[in-house]
Amino acid sequence: MESQVLKAVISYDGSKFYGMQKQPGKKTIQGEIEHALTKLNIISEVKHAGRTDRGVHALNQVISFDSPYFWEIEKLQNSLNKILHPYIHIKKLSKAPQNFNPRFDAKKRSYRYLISPIFSPHTADYVTYYPKNINYPLLKESLRILKGRHNFEYFAKTGSSVNSYVREIYHTDIFEYKNLTVIKIVGNGFLRGQIRIIVDFLLKINEDVLSLNDLKAQLNGKLISKHLAPPNGLYLERIWY
Incomplete structure (x- = not known):
């Protein structure tokens, strides 16, 4: 049976899952959506734009999956939302090109x-207690240092x-x-744990444990500090195509 590729914009409460990516024996967002699809007799791998860690939330994550042509999109969206409720919600479901890849097509x-x-x-x-x-002026300056094209290996x-x-990184x-306190970072892509390591570094600068020079040194290839801020305050906000 021929199938169509569907693109979904979803939001989820990451505190209820072991991250986005499917893992054996663990409750994940990808796993829950694939399970919901099987309940509707749709067997498809769910592709996603970015792997979020356990406890990390999303406001507008993007996924794709295959669906038989006979499914009317609005009805499929409503049916999936009934199954996924309340911790995962499909905000928008639409047709996508056959070669659409939510990860590699993201700008x-x-x-x-x-x-x-x-x-x-x-x-x-849902927020990190600090x-x-x-x-604010010091951390604005710290964030400005991160803007531009860098090797983020140590982040x-x-x-x-x-x-x-x-x-x-385009905007901070x-x-x-x-x-x-809201920290916002926009970039062409992010490495695993990158935002959380950056936030931990920023808070250490805020406490005068680290300096702006330390931040510059780590961007230039000298490992200074590489710890993860808690996941609960982090949200995947938006993806552009």
Whole structure:
């Protein structure tokens, strides 16, 4: 039976899963969506634009899968959402070219990281608790250093298997919104753990444990600090094609 390629924009609560990518014996976003498809007698591998770690959320992750032509798109979206509810939600489902690849066709991606000085058990899975004053001018300058094309090898998880560690960051920002500190980074692509390692580095600069010169040195190939900020404050925000 001939099939159509469908593109879905999805959001999910990453605190309920062991990450995006399917893993044996673990509850993952990819695994849950493929399971939902099988309930509708659709057997297809789900491809995704980016692998998010356990506990990391998405506002607009992009996936693709094959579907028989007889499925009407709106009905399929509603049927999948009923099965996936409440922690995964398909925001938009549409036809895509047969050769569409959500990972390799992406032009740029944005992430945001949320930090709160106020602890609440109700938001603990969704923001990172950090009870210290933020030096916004200092961290804005730190983020400006990251802009441009760099080798981010020492800002990637150990064991990352990639052809190149070079990535380009187009835009950065840090600002206060209500009681939250929001860090935003837009780039052509990101390595595993890159945003979380950057955020940890920034917070150490904020505490005067590390300096702007340390940040420049690590970008230039000297390992200074390589630790992951907690996953719960990280959101895959948007992907452009």
